[in-house]
Amino acid sequence: MNEKQPTYWEVMRERGYSRRDFIRFCSWLAAFIGLESTGITKVVKAMETKPRLPVVWFHFQECTCCSESFIRTSHPIVADIILDKISLDYTETLQAAAGFQAEEALHNTMKKYKGEYVMLVEGSVPTNDDGVYCCIGGRTALDIVKEAAEGAKAIIAWGSCASNGCIQSSKPNPTGAKPVHKVISGKPIIKVPGCPPIGEVMAGVIVHILTFDRIPQLDGLGRPKAFYSRRVHDTCYRRPNYDAGLFVETFDDENAKRGYCLYKIGCRGPVTYNACGVTRWNNGVSYPIQSGHPCIGCSEESFWDNGPFYQHLASFPGFGIESTADKIGFALGAVTVAGIAAHAITTNIRKRKLIQNQINENNQKGGE
Amino acid sequence: MKDEKIKRIYVWQLPVRFYHWLNFLAIITLIITGYLIGSPLAIQSSSEASFSYWFGTIRFLHFSAAFVFFFNFLFRIYWGFVGNKYADWRNFIPTRKEQFKEILDVLKVDILQVKVKPLRSIGHNALAGLTYFLTFLAFLFQSVTGFGMYSAMSDSFLPKLFAWIVPLMGGDFAVRQWHHIMMWFFIIFAIVHVYLVFYHDYVEGRGVTSSMVGGWKFIEKED
Structure with missing residues (x-):
């Protein structure tokens, strides 16, 4: 407990890194946490003393x-x-x-x-x-x-x-x-x-x-x-295609070749918070969207349950894999319209007499 | 031609009617643009992205209509406290015995299509009031989830007030999904609402349909 812990700089020196390596290392650290260049000295100080x-x-x-x-x-x-x-x-x-x-x-x-x-x-x-x-x-x-x-x-x-x-x-x-x-x-x-x-x-x-x-x-x-403050969508280089309404419809269509937005084939970019669009992967080589694949939203909660990956709306629970909120909404809308039609017909059958009476009543009054 | 049995009553004040039709416009805009945002049109085009902005425009319309919708909604709540007795907030939440009884009566008229004594209410009937209360809850839900999602791309004050909903519902995906599902509530409500207005106008002859334009309803005089 009493023995003094070596600082980072001390350990590095022991390992044979030069001062130049150390400063370079500190600069990288500063860059990683997004500090401006004046912040490098803070990092150097921390590494030398802590x-x-x-x-x-x-x-x-x-x-x-x-x-x-x-x-x-x-x-x-x-x-x-x-x-x-x-x-x-x-x-x-x-x-x-x-x-x-x-x-x-x-x-x-x-x-x-x-x-x-x-x-x-x-x-x-x-x-x-x-x-x-x-x-x-x-x-x-x-x-x-x-x-x-x-x-x-x-x-x-x-x-x-x-x-x-x-x-x-x-x-x-x-x-x-x-x-x-x-x-x-x-x-x-x-x-x-x-x-x-x-x-x-x-x-x-x-x-x-x-x-x-x-x-x-x-x-x-x-x-x-x-x-994690920005969505993948906000830093996406394909974003202008989204705003212009230019979307890939299927993986192998002309639009996919032109590099349009992957929104319609299920890209989770608009609902996913991550730094992929900025930092990218494998030394900044690429990231899924750049490679032509929609984001699957892997940094979001329950992304496995929000499937299928290649459609934008999740399947509606309890209605089978193919059912989305839209399909069920359309069906409900159709049922409603059919119900209304049936209701209108029965209204006319059941209320015909009532309305006829009202009309007659009015006519009589008008005639008086 | 004067009919002694019918009496005119001024039911819907101008602000109520104005609210109704502004709400109508906002909701129609929100549903159309919202649906398009959910499943955009397929456009085969060889133009570059920099030449067009139609999807951005659709989204802009959605967001502007959302602000109109939200403040209009707030205004209606306010009017529920200062408006006439037909606009009063108590019409929307059934608490009194007569209101519950009237709900049953309306169900009998609307679904079983039996004739009951003329409905008591002159403004909203109790069932309609309750339904509008449910739509107010839906308004609130759409506002909160909508602004919650919008807060990620906005620095303005109002959307930021609703940012808490996103962590609460477990992320933007879930919020978006529920915001989308609720759209269908509005569509189906609109269909049923318009039909029932026509239906009641037809069987009661009180001029319900035109009352939202001119403000007047016609009721039978009690002898």
């Missing part, structure tokens, strides 16, 4: 695509420094230790840095049947997540699983999978949804905490505003 941030990274019901995305951030130095050399005290996927050693490392960190460590959660937590559907080291995920959250400074929910349940919690959700915020309360939780989230976004969130010692500004759903 001890390493203890981090534990849990994997529950998930596919590890978040980790995969993270280690592929466009500038490996970031992932390298954060994951390997500096911070990670526990992560099933990447740590060298296994079994008892790994569990021991986890418990040491949790004890030694109580109230200081950052807890990263990848994957949802099953709650049905006492949580038996995900056990690590003989304990349920629910148990582990509660214990670890107790002493955590903040929690980052990586990916859609931990942020909103993703595929495990889609209907009928047999394991009772829940996102982190539904099983933990009283701790700041930063949601970084996406399946997977963009690696640069993940790095940006961690770097923000490193640099400023506090969590980034969050929106109403608990996502960092810097990356």
Whole structure:
């Protein structure tokens, strides 16, 4: 406990990075969290003076695509420094230790840095049947997540699983999978949804905490505003086609070749908040829409239940796969019109006498 | 030609009629443009996007009509407190025994088509009032979900007031879906509403249809 923790700069120097590398690294960090150039000095200062941030990274019901995305951030130095050399005290996927050693490392960190460590959660937590559907080291995920959250400074929910349940919690959700915020309360939780989230976004969130010692500004759903305040639609390079009303009708038509808007083949861009249109993927090479495929809204809650992916309206629950609100609306409208027609006919049959009487009455009066 | 058995009554004040027809225009615009936004026309065109803006225009019309609709709705609520007794808000929420009894009577007239004593109400009958109350709830729902979605692309004050609905309903997709489903409530309401006005006019002969233009209704004098 008393031993002094080395700072990031010290660790980097030990690892043989030059001052030049360090400054370059800090510049990248500043760019990731969207700071202006004058902000670089803040990052440099933080890295020179602050001890390493203890981090534990849990994997529950998930596919590890978040980790995969993270280690592929466009500038490996970031992932390298954060994951390997500096911070990670526990992560099933990447740590060298296994079994008892790994569990021991986890418990040491949790004890030694109580109230200081950052807890990263990848994957949802099953709650049905006492949580038996995900056990690590003989304990349920629910148990582990509660214990670890107790002493955590903040929690980052990586990916859609931990942020909103993703595929495990889609209907009928047999394991009772829940996102982190539904099983933990009283701790700041930063949601970084996406399946997977963009690696640069993940790095940006961690770097923000490193640099400023506090969590980034969050929106109403608990996502960092810097990356999730705009819809994919708002930053889409195909947006002018949307405004001009030029849409792809099917995947192989002329309009698809011209690169028109993918709205009519189910693009979820207008309802999805993410940074794909700006940061893009694989070192900024492309993103789904640029590759001709509509956005499936992977960073939005229950995107698996909002299907089918290639139509804009979801199927109407209880009316079969093909039924949308529009089809049911049309049917209801037709039924209404038919009912009205029937009603009008019976009215005329039943009220004919009444109305005839009224007319006669009037005529008599007029004649008097 | 004076008919002693019929009496004229001024029922719908000018602001009520004005509200009704402005609401009519706004809702028609909202339904047409809203439907087009949900499933835009298929246009085969080789022009570049920069030459046209029709979809943007459709959306602009939808949003402007939404503002008109919203403030008109607010105005009608206000008029429910200051207008005449036929416009009063108490007509819309059944609380008194007579209102419940009249609801049953109206159902008998409308569905079973039996003749009951002339309906008591001169303004809205109790069932119509209750139905309009439900439409007010639908107005509120459409306003909240609509502005909630709009808040993502607007910096103005009013839409931001409704941004909370998006996290509450679990994201823009769900909000959009329910906003769309509710459109069908308006369409079906409009069909039934217009028919029932014609029907009541026909069987009662009180001039219900023209009352929303001129404001006058004609009722039987009590002897």
